[in-house]
């Protein structure tokens with residue numbers, strides 16, 4: 153409850169013009185959003201809010217780090233987050249209809265009669281969008297992968313075994329077609 157309050161913008165009371173706000177986002181922020189694929193979030197979200205006549209212009213700057221697992225070997229690594237996002241919040245009479253018809257994902261409508269709105273969902277979304285799609289262990293000075301080699305070896309073996317098992321299964325399935333062709337011969341080519 154209190155947590156949500158911290159991310160509410162009481163825009164009615166704000167004077168027109170630019171306002172700068174800063175939010176420190178740590179793991180506890182994500183408690184309301186369920187389990188995440190990362191931990192040790194240490195991120196600052198800076199919000200520049202420009203209050204204009206009938207709308208608000210929002211600019212979010214995400215800067216920080218999270219700990220995630222390497223996509224390749226599963227070792228824990230620290231991932232740098234850095235991105236920025238723009239939104240426009242328009243004050244209108246019928247926000248539900250307007251939001252359902254708006255095609256621009258960066259434009260939101262809220263009721264003219266509202267006095268505040270929460271930016272918690274946006275912060276959540278923007279932090280997630282700031283996480284690089286692929287994150288793997290860094291290379292060392294020699295340009296070599298610092299991935300956990302033991303894990304990579306095991307994965308390789310596992311994959312080879314899987315392929316062998318799959319191949320066996322394929323031939324098992326094809327056995328009923330025996331008499332048409334001998335599939336085993338075909339693979340030996």
Ligand SMILES: [Zn+2]
Nearest residue numbers: 222225289299
């Ligand atoms: Zn790795």
